[in-house]
Amino acid sequence: MPQFKRPHLKVEQPNSVFAQGNARWTNKDLDPVPRHERKWGVTSFLAYWISDAFNAATWQFASSIIAIGLTWRESLGIVALAFFIISFVIALNGAIGVIHHSPFPVIARASWGFWGSYVAIISRTILSVFWFAIQTMNGANTVRVMIGAIWPSFLTLKNTIPEDQGITTNTMISFFIFWLIQVPFLCMHPNTLRWLFMVKSVVVPCAWIAILGWAFASTDGGEMWNQKATITGSAYSWAFLSSLTAVIGNYATLSVNQADFSRYSRVSVKWQLIYVPFLPIIFTFIAFIGVAATSAGTVHYGTVNWDPMALIANWESRAARFFAAFSFALAALGVNISANSLSAANDLMALFPQYLNIRRGQIVCAILCWALVPWKILESAGTFLNFMAAYAVFLGPIAAIMASDFWIVHKRKYDTLALYQPYSIYRYTGGVNWRAITAFLIGVAPNLPGFISSINPKIDTGVGARPYAFGWLLGFFSTGLVHVSLSLLFPAKETFIAKSVTPDDIYDANGEVDGVSIGNSGSGEEMGASNEKAGWKARLDRIL
Numbered sequence: 001m002p003q004f005k006r007p008h009l010k011v012e013q014p015n016s017v018f019a020q021g022n023a024r025w026t027n028k029d030l031d032p033v034p035r036h037e038r039k040w041g042v043t044s045f046l047a048y049w050i051s052d053a054f055n056a057a058t059w060q061f062a063s064s065i066i067a068i069g070l071t072w073r074e075s076l077g078i079v080a081l082a083f084f085i086i087s088f089v090i091a092l093n094g095a096i097g098v099i100h101h102s103p104f105p106v107i108a109r110a111s112w113g114f115w116g117s118y119v120a121i122i123s124r125t126i127l128s129v130f131w132f133a134i135q136t137m138n139g140a141n142t143v144r145v146m147i148g149a150i151w152p153s154f155l156t157l158k159n160t161i162p163e164d165q166g167i168t169t170n171t172m173i174s175f176f177i178f179w180l181i182q183v184p185f186l187c188m189h190p191n192t193l194r195w196l197f198m199v200k201s202v203v204v205p206c207a208w209i210a211i212l213g214w215a216f217a218s219t220d221g222g223e224m225w226n227q228k229a230t231i232t233g234s235a236y237s238w239a240f241l242s243s244l245t246a247v248i249g250n251y252a253t254l255s256v257n258q259a260d261f262s263r264y265s266r267v268s269v270k271w272q273l274i275y276v277p278f279l280p281i282i283f284t285f286i287a288f289i290g291v292a293a294t295s296a297g298t299v300h301y302g303t304v305n306w307d308p309m310a311l312i313a314n315w316e317s318r319a320a321r322f323f324a325a326f327s328f329a330l331a332a333l334g335v336n337i338s339a340n341s342l343s344a345a346n347d348l349m350a351l352f353p354q355y356l357n358i359r360r361g362q363i364v365c366a367i368l369c370w371a372l373v374p375w376k377i378l379e380s381a382g383t384f385l386n387f388m389a390a391y392a393v394f395l396g397p398i399a400a401i402m403a404s405d406f407w408i409v410h411k412r413k414y415d416t417l418a419l420y421q422p423y424s425i426y427r428y429t430g431g432v433n434w435r436a437i438t439a440f441l442i443g444v445a446p447n448l449p450g451f452i453s454s455i456n457p458k459i460d461t462g463v464g465a466r467p468y469a470f471g472w473l474l475g476f477f478s479t480g481l482v483h484v485s486l487s488l489l490f491p492a493k494e495t496f497i498a499k500s501v502t503p504d505d506i507y508d509a510n511g512e513v514d515g516v517s518i519g520n521s522g523s524g525e526e527m528g529a530s531n532e533k534a535g536w537k538a539r540l541d542r543i544l
Contacts, residue, residue: 011357017510018420025114026106026420027353030346032503033101037191038266044194045271046278048261048338050201053282054208055335056138056308056328057250059290063306065243069231072291074240079287080280082247087279089255089476091272092403097259098269100416101503104257104343104402105350110414110495111405111483114422115431119440120401121347123394124256128344131253132336133369136182139332140175141309145325147174149318167375175375178329179366185337186362190264193337200334207327212289215296242469249392252472253343255399260346261338341365393451393468396475397443401436404480409487415501425494435486443479447471 011027018031040048062075070078096107104124108117147170148155157170167175185196231239262272290308297311298304305311312324345361356364406412418424422431449461450468467474 010354011360017506018417022420022422023354025353025422027349027357029349029357030103030106030353031420032416032506033263034507035504038101038264039191040194040261040264041267042271042274044197045261045265046274047198047201048194049275049278050205050282051197051331051334052251052254052338053279053286054200054204055135055331056142057135057335058283058286059293059308060306061247061250062287062290063294063304066227066291066294067304067306068239068243069229070236070239070243071227071229072295074229075243075291076284076287078240078243079247080284082244083251083280083283084276085473086248086251086255087275089399089403090251090258090279091275092407093255093399094258094262094272094275095269096402096406096414097262098265098267098272099412099500099502100259100414100419101263101265102416102419103260103263103346103350105347106419107259107406107414108402109419109426110410111401111433112436113426113428113431113433116428116433116437118351119437120256120398121350123398124253125344125347125351127395128253128340128347129365129368130372130374132340132344132365133372133374135332135336135340136179136369137175137374139178139182139329139336140171141307142325142329142332143178143181144171144174145309145313146322146329147177148313149322149325152318165375166373171375178332179369182333182336182341182366183363185333186341186366187359189358190261190342193342197334197338200330204327204331204334207324208286208289211293211324215289215292218296218300238466238469245392245468245470245472248472249395251339252392252395252399254339256395256402257343257346260342337362392472393447393475394444396472397440397479400443400476400480401439401483404484405436405487408484410496413497413500415497416503417501417506425497428492428495433492435490435492436483438486439479439483442482443475446474446478 011029019026058079061079062072065075065078066072093104097103100107105117105121108120112120144155154170157168157173159168159170161167161169161172185193188196229236265271293308293311294304294306297314301311301314305314308328309325312321312328315321315324341362342358344365345356345358348361348364349356349358406414415425418426428434446467449464450466450471453459453461453465454468
């Protein structure tokens with residue numbers, strides 16, 4: 001009988017000093033990026049952020065804020081303030097990736113411990129998959145409009161899905177098509193994907209500026225520009241805070257995992273500071289396009305369409321509908337990969353490094369998104385904002401722990417080699433840094449009543465839900481304060497080193513040039529766990 005070989009499920013393991021006897025904690029994609037593979041320059045990062053900014057969610061924020069009773073002035077102010085705040089955190093955590101060229105799940109080990117980092121990793125994984133599903137749904141709506149522009153009868157296709165499911169047959173078909181279009185891009189390496197971001201950063205802005213031109217050329221402004229807030233007093237204040245939290249929540253994930261991309265940087269760490277002026281400007285501009293287009297749509301069609309696809313679907317020109325929808329499809333594709341699938345892939349890869357690499361992790365993320373029924377989340381403006389607020393509750397504390405630990409507690413001194421060795425200085429107690437866990441729980445706890453109420457409105461938590469309205473800010477600052485205080489009062493002395501150890505120190509010490517080792521570093525199979533505990537100390541002493 002013919003013999004069938006079992007498929008080889010394990011991924012490629014690196015032959016590097018970081019992986020010696022250590023297949024449980026790293027693989028080739030988790031290892032620090034060597035010099036010859038750092039291809040992201042300033043242009044790449046700017047294109048990446050322009051690509052991320054131009055997406056339907058950014059457009060929808062201002063419009064959905066208006067839908068709950070605030071004006072366009074407040075909505076733009078909220079967007080600008082939110083991204084001014086979050087840009088600092090993105091820059092701080094992104095800088096760690098530039099210095100140590102390792103992804104978020106690995107860097108998290110320094111502040112959380114090897115096993116403790118799973119709290120942050122799993123939390124971020126769930127949220128990344130959630131947002132991937134949301135953007136896939138946004139992409140499905142664009143595909144539906146594109147197909148409808150070519151084949152109008154598609155829009156009136158008989159619906160065979162029960163109405164209470166919140167989705168029609170033609171939208172489900174569109175969801176599958178857009179999901180399928182994403183698959184080839186999910187198999188690309190981040191160094192290759194930067195070209196996708198560059199293309200998107202040219203095509204999409206041109207299309208959206210054209211939409212802005214249509215908005216001003218086709219109307220005299222509309223009533224929205226003269227709109228006054230429909231809520232006052234305390235209701236106004238809480239709506240402002242909850243909207244601010246929702247906008248921050250949109251990019252709270254990148255405040256945590258910016259290192260997943262900055263690790264590929266070939267430029268100075270100082271360039272991370274460009275996010276502080278750049279992000280508020282570009283995101284506020286896109287939100288303004290959303291406000292202007294929504295206002296024009298209200299004049300023309302008599303309804304406030306906070307969903308851009310609902311607005312575009314009203315246009316008479318089939319070509320205009322197609323190309324406008326295409327720009328949103330490209331926008332959804334780019335942001336779904338850059339902000340969501342790659343984030344989830346790095347997390348899943350850290351959980352199962354022997355079986356998942358970046359490509360496999362992205363495919364797993366794409367499969368999981370079907371289980372989240374994203375069409376339910378996007379049914380209304382209120383639901384959308386509630387989801388985004390919930391998104392930020394867990395990420396604020398995680399971002400705070402990582403930023404405060406690197407910049408304040410350890411004063412920018414991490415040991416890259418130790419981040420890959422479970423018996424190293426970052427072992428803490430049983431692989432868990434109780435200081436980070438305690439700070440995380442304290443940061444999340446005040447937001448739980450509001451979080452529960454947002455998931456199930458039938459549960460009335462009264463005033464206990466109030467902190468949830470500014471959940472990210474409360475979680476970030478309270479967690480950071482507690483983590484720093486505990487780390488100073490009960491210091492983990494073994495984690496404090498006299499000099500930072502970067503991956504280049506490790507590569508140079510082992511004679512590795514352009515990914516080829518000319519020294520005697522050994523292989524992952526040659527060094528067992530019993531030698532690992534002593535081995536990392538010897539290598540560290542040699543480097544220092």
